Amino acid sequence: MQKHKTDIPHFGLYGESSWINDSEFFHIEDIESRSGGLGWKINPHRHAQLFQILIVKSGEVKVQLDDQQQKLQGAWAIIVPAGVVHGFRFAPDTDGRVITIAEPLLEDAYKEKAAKYIQPLLSKAYYIDFNGQRSMLSELWPLIQQLEGEFSYIREGRALMSEYLIKAILLLLHRQQMNGEQSTTNKTETSQAHQLKELIENHYREHWTSHQYADALGTSTSRLNRLSKAAFNQSVLDLIHGRMLLEAKRSLIYTARSVEEISYDLGFKDPGYFSRFFKRFTGIPPGKFRALTNLPTI
Template sequence: MKHLNIPHFGLYGESSWINDPEFFHIEDIESRSGDLGWKINPHRHAQLFQILILKAGEVNVQLDAEQYRLRGAWAIIVPAGVVHGFRFAPETDGRVISIAEPLLEDVYKEKSAKFIQPLLSQACYIDFNAHRTVFSELWPLIQQLERESAIIREGRALMSEYLIKAILLLLHRQQANDAVTNTNKTELSQAQQLKELIEKHYREHWTSHQYAEKLNTSISRLNRLSKTAFNQSTLELIHDRVLLEAKRSLIYTARSVEEISYDLGFKDPGYFSRFFKRSTGVPPGKFRALSNQPAI
């Protein structure tokens, strides 16, 4: 059977990758979705990080296997690789910013890294409905970025880069204001490193010991850190990442259960099926059948 892979796009509907490490793009939500019935089907971007800024209106959001309905003022963070789809209410007002990951790499080496890097690690929603004053600071930056994108003038790329960082910093502030955490800065940095290592090695089925060894810490300390930062043990984080990719493949591709199990590093498809059922309560085939319903 021919594989039906999850669509990868540069920008939605444009299959070719824009090979520009300084690439960014900003557009009105209506400009791409309006002619498509205000609907963007599930897809993902291999090398693009996206921010959706919703000023007014309503959207049903699909991120991997989860769905949400948002109204009013929101920011939606979509890291590269996350499957996402949208159905907007007609006349929804907002902007979509697409940023090439290489453009953000320098951020990791700057003073801004401790603020921006955690924001880029996982999909999330940031609520501005009760914080209109903060949103009134954010929106002019969005409008200025639009103007820089539209007009060719001296220093445009540099100005755009500064504006993108300012937008990300404001988003981080709002996210931090809504978050309650007891982790200190060192622990937060290590927690982020753990998530990044799991992202790189989950198909290899690294053990908790291997992650602890890589981070130069003990398994017990790593588990305490993981529990504090993510409310999960290290092993639960590892299993959740494998499970997430399994769900993505079952929902969005036509691969067989056996193919998916081998792709995820399982040598025995039977063991994969038992792992999946233990985690979700249903075997992979039944999960696929239950999920085989119209996307938002």
């Protein structure tokens, strides 16, 4: 008999029951120390207020980020913002590190010169390929090793040094990310585009309109749509619907909540309207989507 799925597991660190309530918290460990004793598998889960970076130096990993799966070989960075459902199956002897950072520690960076580099990096889950840029990985790895040293020993200025190292690591990841992307907007527009993504994250359950987002950003709806299409190749409404659909899929795949409960959680007053919304974008009703989906077995 199949075990019913409950709410998506939230962890401080995977497999640990204690909750982390430290605004300056960070943690670093090698992949084997957490996954080796678990058959090199980390089941799907998510973290509240914890941002993770997996740096895979060599080996192979099957990754699940929300409803998407990917097989990666060689050298990669995997960016996992708070709230994203993620799971991993590593090939034995995969070499890499997992860095976990409390979101409040990163929020301080938003007020600094580093914000324009770091903030975009934290906005969504994605992969950064180092296989064609081993020289960049050679720059990154000593910083990771130094961060491990700061984590292992209590020394004067440890917290400050760790914060500087984390920012340096994020900046190098940003550089590598930009190597594979061609920016189509200027710096002001890029910042505003990511502010839009943050606002959608905070208000999509309230069903804000495009006009409300434009007002919040002090711009017009037409200009915000042009900015959104340039930065994300989607209109503001597309982004809103996409975020709502993502959360609906998460709940259908990873929880046992009814379609009605999910619809109310997402701010729909009528479950029937939610079902029509879901079917319009996926082609199937939510109940059938749940029955057909079997993603947790990566």
